[in-house]
Amino acid sequence: MTIPKKASLFAMLIMIMLVAAACGDKADNTTTTEEPAAKETTTGTNSETANTEETENTEPASEESKETDNSQDVELGTTEKGSYTNDYFGVSLKFPEAWEFQDAAGMNELTSASSEAIAGDDETKKKQIELSQTKTLNLLMASKYPLDGGQVGPSAMAIAEKVSLLQGIRTGKDYLEATKKFMVDSQFPYDYKEFTTETIGGKEMDLMQITMDAGDGSTITQEYYSTIIEGYAFNFIFTYMDDKTKAEIDTIKKSVQFK
Template sequence: MSIMKKTSLFAMLIMVMLVAAACGDKADNNAKSNDSTAAESTTAGTDDAASKSDDTDKTSETGTDSTNTSSEENNASDDTSKVELGTTQKGSYTNDYFGVSLKFPEAWQFQDAEGMNELTSATSEVIAGDDATKKKQIELSQAKTLNLLMASQYPLDGSKVGPSAMAIAEKVSLLQGILTGKDYLKATKKFMEDSNFPYEYKDFTTETIGGKKMDLMQITMDAGDGTTITQDYYSTIIEGYAFNFIFTYMDEQTKSEIDNIKKSVQFK
């Protein structure tokens, strides 16, 4: 497979598997932390049990369904039941849950969520190769990832690289150490470096897009034919999700097209 095509595939998939690497590194620490917490809470077990018993009595008195209460609590911590993938039409994308909209050239190709899922599943085989650990990381990340938008000047099969715009969101938690968009991008960079992607990285910066501050990581890659591919990775935390844009361009002309898309972004 050519460097150019591999680069396109990386661009399409990389944001789907960002936090998985960081989560894997933190899993053992979290487990140890949980064990420690469990041990510390033993002395308070009697009080906790009494408190729960009181709550149960109150629930019975009021006739509240405890199953429904539990469900509501789960939904409060995991809003997947409310999340929407948004609407992609010719030249535009809107998503009320994340409160975002943007426009892209009407002549561009685009994929819906189902098409993106199929594409990223196929591409994951290229990224992971025979590395079972990396494959597991990708699978874990894909399970929590919302593929929202994929629009490109050229067909999205990786055969030709052109300017493109993507939007992806991934469920994160404080336990993962992902508190800001910058934290998410740091995990991205680590994954890329560990995977030996041939990228050059610029310093993290912050930029306002559509009225919202987003952390930015810019990377470049030599495509091997005199072309330099630039990708701007934007990230911010919205409703417990790392919401991300990836904009890809090659030269001043394609950068101008991407700049127009950025200017069209609006957050409510």
């Protein structure tokens, strides 16, 4: 399905909105209390373990950080043709071997390039996005068509963002509510359905479904799934346009397995 260039751009931008949203209005309140997850970086592809060496800190860690700071064990997982696995989050899934996929470096380039378009001249949004990006692990991006083309098709994405009780993020629903607020405040032309829960791969996840007019009489639908794992909001984002592409996404969802 070929859609207007503007709608195509929105479809790509919406895929990464979740990485900018959870901190939201709480960004200023957490910058002085949490170590930025930018230390969770990788020098190669997402098949390597993230380098999480911490800087020295002479002050004793808070009880909350003792409970949730498992960053030294975090890994970005392994993406291969047709599959993704991540032992830290205990998840695996399969996608069509013919699909395009991005490693962590490719996803980082996409998020960086899109941040300016999302924030525009809004300095507050720029700060929110920059803070969130330092705390976000880009894990998987698999799509039927290249992201730099004018053709938008079904896609599957996985990301994880370090969260804190200080942000009020205790459940996947909390994270999605912060995401929705960011999107509404950004005045993007999305329609939102009521939050629900769904079991995927044996794990219950909170779900936010949004739709967008593609501009040619068709509709782009995205499903945002979120749950809290080891102090991270772990998220899937699935995109489809019609019954045929929804069936492709449903097949991917059925392949998800949590340990």
